[in-house]
Amino acid sequence: MTDSPHIPARRQPWPDNAARPVATPLQPSVVYATLDPDALDAQYEGRTRGYAYAREGHPNADVLAATIDRMEGAEGGVVTGSGMAAVGVAMLAALKAGNHVVGGDQLYGRSLRMLTEDLPRLGISTTFADATDTGAIAAALRPETRMILIETVSNPTLRVADLDGIARLARDRGILLAVDNTFTTPRALRPFEHGADIVIHSVTKLLAGHADATLGYVAARDPALTEAMRTATATWGTTPSPFDCWLAERGLLSFELRYDRAEATATRLADHLATLPGVARVLYPGRADHPDHNRAGALLQGRFGNMLSFELQGGRAAANAFTRACPVAFAPTLGDIATTLSHPASSSHRALTPQARAGLGISEGFFRVSVGVEPAETLLAEFEAGVRAAG
Numbered sequence: 103m104t105d106s107p108h109i110p111a112r113r114q115p116w117p118d119n120a121a122r123p124v125a126t127p128l129q130p131s132v133v134y135a136t137l138d139p140d141a142l143d144a145q146y147e148g149r150t151r152g153y154a155y156a157r158e159g160h161p162n163a164d165v166l167a168a169t170i171d172r173m174e175g176a177e178g179g180v181v182t183g184s185g186m187a188a189v190g191v192a193m194l195a196a197l198k199a200g201n202h203v204v205g206g207d208q209l210y211g212r213s214l215r216m217l218t219e220d221l222p223r224l225g226i227s228t229t230f231a232d233a234t235d236t237g238a239i240a241a242a243l244r245p246e247t248r249m250i251l252i253e254t255v256s257n258p259t260l261r262v263a264d265l266d267g268i269a270r271l272a273r274d275r276g277i278l279l280a281v282d283n284t285f286t287t288p289r290a291l292r293p294f295e296h297g298a299d300i301v302i303h304s305v306t307k308l309l310a311g312h313a314d315a316t317l318g319y320v321a322a323r324d325p326a327l328t329e330a331m332r333t334a335t336a337t338w339g340t341t342p343s344p345f346d347c348w349l350a351e352r353g354l355l356s357f358e359l360r361y362d363r364a365e366a367t368a369t370r371l372a373d374h375l376a377t378l379p380g381v382a383r384v385l386y387p388g389r390a391d392h393p394d395h396n397r398a399g400a401l402l403q404g405r406f407g408n409m410l411s412f413e414l415q416g417g418r419a420a421a422n423a424f425t426r427a428c429p430v431a432f433a434p435t436l437g438d439i440a441t442t443l444s445h446p447a448s449s450s451h452r453a454l455t456p457q458a459r460a461g462l463g464i465s466e467g468f469f470r471v472s473v474g475v476e477p478a479e480t481l482l483a484e485f486e487a488g489v490r491a492a493g
Contacts, residue, residue, distance in 0.1 A: 126165055128348045132156045158336045162347035169354055170309065170319050173288040174301055178328045179321030180335055181347060185284060185304020186212050187340035188318030192280055192300050193249075194338065195330035199225030201248035206233030206263060208256035208462055211450040213282070217251070234394060236267035243271075249278045254293065254401075255285040258411050258446045258470035259463050260385045262394035265401060269297025284308070289361045290405035299323050307437030307472075308408070310350035311360050317342050317350050360439065360475055364408035367481060368473040372410045374482045380420070380493035382467065386410040408474075409436065414467035420492040421445055421467050428488025430481070436472030441481055444470040 134153040136142045145152040153160055163181040171179045182188045193216070197203065205217045207230040217228040231242040233252040250272055252263045265281065272279040280300035281293040287308050293301045303309060305317035318340075322328040335341060372386035384391075387398035388406030398406060414420040425432040431442050434449035444450065446464050459465070473481070 126162070126348060126351055128344060129161045130344045131160075156344070157339060157341045159332075159341075160344050160347075162344040162351070163342050166305075166317075166342075166347045166351045166354075167319065169351060170288075170303065170305070171321065173292075173354075174283075174321060175288075175292050175294050176301060176321035178325060178332075179301075179319055180328065180332050181305070181342050182318040182320065182335055182340045183342045184316050184340075185302070185306055185318040186216070187335075188302045188304070188320040189213055189216060189251075189282070191318075191331045191334045191338070191340055192302060192320050192322075193221065193226075194334040195327060196278055196280075196300070197221070197224075197226050197248055200246060201226050202244045202246045203228045204239055204242045204247055204250045205230050206252040206256060207231055208233065208259050208261055209251070209253060210257045210282070211446070211453060213251070215453055233263040233268065234261050234397075236264045236271055239268055240271055243275060243277070247275070247277055249280055251280045251282070253282040253285065254291055255387065255398075255407065255409070257285060258444065258450065258468070260285075260387060260392070260409060260411055262387055262398045262401060264397065265291075265293065265296050265298075272299070273297060285407060285409050286402065286405075287357075287361065287407075289358060290402045290407055294323060296401075300327070305350050307435070308361065309357060309437070310346075310353040311357060311437055311439055312349070312353050313435060313438040313442075315346040315349040315353070317346050361408065363475045364473045365406065367476070367478040368408045368410050368471075369406065370478045371471070371473060371481055371485065372412075375410075375412050375485060375489070378486060378489045380415050380489050382413040382415050384410065384412045409470065409472055411468065411470045413465055414469070414489070414492050416467060416492060418447075418466040421469070424469070424488040424492040427491030429484050430471075430488075436470070438472065439474055441474040441476060442472045444472070446470060 133155055144150040167179045167181045182191055205228055221228055229242045232238040255262055269279055278299045281298040282302045283293050284304045284307050300322045303319040305319050320331055369388050372384050372389055375381050376384045433442050434444050435442055447459055447466050451459055451464055
């Protein structure tokens with residue numbers, strides 16, 4: 103009896119190859135076959151290295167993690183399915199019921215929501231304080247405080263945290279300091295060098311850089327905590343897609359070129375916006391009128407990044423007119439190869455009350471800009487046309 107041509111053949115082994123691929127192979131397999139139960143025991147017990155089930159880890163995630171580890175000066179970092187998954191994994195691994203967290207009061211909207219709505223359901227209390235003021239953070243601490251969570255540069259108001267002061271405070275009190283380094287990236291700052299215990303990234307943004315991969319990254323100074331985060335990733339199912347990891351690793355090959363080009367253009371765009379009638383204010387750490395300009399210069403060593411924010415006079419009506427007239431993509435994201443425009447009041451911070459948004463300086467005319475790699479002259483003309491239409 104011959105095999106039926108309609109029955110799929112058993113999968114064949116990967117072909118031997120005396121050469122190695124220049125591009126990282128994509129390995130989408132969910133499961134990996136092992137020789138025998140003893141060999142599988144050896145893998146799970148750490149006596150040999152191997153993969154068993156992709157939710158517990160896979161080659162493309164490890165390649166990407168190792169790449170970001172080198173950039174951040176970290177070891178053993180964990181890639182997750184999104185930036186918020188990285189924040190969540192850090193919380194799940196480091197905290198327990200009865201703990202208290204102090205968060206910067208200008209965190210990303212979803213991070214604020216996690217701390218105010220989700221952690222309390224797990225018995226973890228939270229307090230918010232101004233991350234630009236170490237004294238305010240100190241005043242918010244309690245005997246049960248286990249973690250301080252800040253963003254190096256806040257989203258979307260671009261305030262610069264007093265990272266060195268908060269790191270000293272956390273070290274003196276024996277509290278974990280977690281730093282979301284998404285906006286600054288390792289190109290501008292490596293938080294471990296400033297005393298951070300945990301570093302978090304939304305890889306989706308500047309690191310991957312092409313708006314086609316949703317990923318996060320988290321690493322800890324303490325190997326035991328890193329391992330706890332790895333376990334939490336597998337347990338809670340925040341494992342990343344191999345394809346997204348492959349895309350992000352490819353994106354990182356051009357990261358420094360993209361960052362430098364976008365940063366240079368952001369400087370020009372911020373200065374140009376500040377001259378236009380109808381623009382109430384511009385926020386960019388590289389400008390002398392930014393409230394944290396001196397700290398930004400010392401902390402970031404002149405790397406002010408590609409993110410800027412500005413406020414139009416005229417509220418929501420002006421905001422609508424601007425987005426309709428400006429050709430730049432109006433989308434709630436950042437870090438794409440092209441410039442994107444975000445309106446926090448209707449996207450990232452829409453869950454906050456108008457009063458809460460006003461307290462953060464986010465009005466209906468407030469926009470956040472993620473500058474891409476287009477020619478600077480093109481962007482200046484497009485934004486000027488939008489501002490003119492808004493006025």
